[in-house]
Amino acid sequence: MKLNPTKQKLLRGETAFGYSAKLGSPVAAELLSHCGVDFVMLDGQHGSWGSDSIIQGLAAICAGAATPFARVLSNQFHLIGQLLDAGALGLVIPMVDTVEQARAAASACRYPPVGGRSFGWGRAFAYGEDYPDWSNDQLFVTVQIESAQAVENAEAILAVPGVDGCVVGPQDLALSLGFHPREIPKRDEHRRALEHVVQACRNTGKIPGIDVGAPDTATQRAALGFRCILMGSDTRFMLNSAVAGLRKTQG
Numbered sequence: 561m562k563l564n565p566t567k568q569k570l571l572r573g574e575t576a577f578g579y580s581a582k583l584g585s586p587v588a589a590e591l592l593s594h595c596g597v598d599f600v601m602l603d604g605q606h607g608s609w610g611s612d613s614i615i616q617g618l619a620a621i622c623a624g625a626a627t628p629f630a631r632v633l634s635n636q637f638h639l640i641g642q643l644l645d646a647g648a649l650g651l652v653i654p655m656v657d658t659v660e661q662a663r664a665a666a667s668a669c670r671y672p673p674v675g676g677r678s679f680g681w682g683r684a685f686a687y688g689e690d691y692p693d694w695s696n697d698q699l700f701v702t703v704q705i706e707s708a709q710a711v712e713n714a715e716a717i718l719a720v721p722g723v724d725g726c727v728v729g730p731q732d733l734a735l736s737l738g739f740h741p742r743e744i745p746k747r748d749e750h751r752r753a754l755e756h757v758v759q760a761c762r763n764t765g766k767i768p769g770i771d772v773g774a775p776d777t778a779t780q781r782a783a784l785g786f787r788c789i790l791m792g793s794d795t796r797f798m799l800n801s802a803v804a805g806l807r808k809t810q811g
Contacts, residue, residue: 562687564649564698566599566627566788567724570767575782578629580771580793584608586620588794593624601629601790604643605654615646615683622647622686629700635661637676640668645682649699652727656703657710659717665703666722670696675722700724702769702788706732711753714760725767725788728757758785 566576578599581589584607592600602609602617609617614630621628629650630643643651653665667675674696684691701722705714706729718726730750731741737749744750754770761768762785769788772781778791 561690561694562649562698564627564700566629566650567698567700569598570700570725570787573787575787575789577778577789577791578626580607580631580790581617581621582607582793582795583798584610584613584617585794586613586616589617590620590623592794593621593626595624597626599627599629599650600624601631601650601652602648603631603793604633604639605631607631611642614643618647619683619686627700635665635668637664637668640665641678644669644677644695644699645680645684647682647684647686650702651699652702652704654704654729655706655710655732656717657707658713659720662703662717662720662723666701666720669699669701670722702727702767704729705757707736708733708753709736711756714757715763718760718764718766723766725761725769726757727769727771727788727790728754728786729771730754731773754781754784754786761785 569576576598578597578601579592580601580603581592582603589600600621602614604614618628627649630648631652632639632643635653656662671677671692681691702725703723705726734741734744734750758768767788768786770781770786771790772778775791778789781789
């Protein structure tokens with residue numbers, strides 16, 4: 561049996577921090593896994609991963625200490641199954657606005673009788689022959705709350721059995737609320753929406769998560785009650801460091 565250390569940490573009431581891997585580079589994903597974060601999420605929605613490279617990326621994360629997470633392209637049964645069969649132990653499912661969508665996501669992630677996942681697996685054989693015996697319990701399934709509708713339905717969505725928590729997409733949420741993401745710091749309605757999601761998680765006993773985009777806001781969101789926090793990506797780190805280095809040469 562393999563324990564999911566990030567899920568176990570969150571169930572103990574602790575906060576887990578992770579990075580996104582968007583470049584489509586297994587080497588970059590492996591390096592992130594060695595830096596000390598709890599999990600690395602391969603971004604299959606907005607990243608540059610293909611069907612083969614994402615399998616290599618999951619294997620690369622396993623070479624380090626981080627838990628392999630992945631964000632699926634969309635809430636579709638076969639896409640979710642492919643990532644799980646490849647060995648993702650945490651799954652982020654985007655744009656879940658309704659209870660029905662949450663139920664579909666949860667069912668696709670777990671084997672019967674709990675869910676409707678197709679029995680079989682590929683690279684997940686690396687975890688051992690007993691993989692199907694423990695995967696239902698150890699898999700960490702999060703749905704993304706990214707719209708005003710999802711915020712309104714948050715408690716009902718999170719009450720769905722098999723949904724372990726959520727990851728708020730603050731930028732898409734801002735657009736759904738009617739303003740540009742750059743206005744987030746001065747918009748009270750955005751703050752209230754985040755507080756509503758955190759409270760919905762408390763009411764249902766689920767894990768509140770958020771993608772903050774950069775490490776400098778991670779502690780602020782943790783103070784608000786979020787406990788599963790994505791705090792930047794390989795693309796952002798590389799570009800920011802490159803720009804900062806060039807500026808030093810220009811006085």
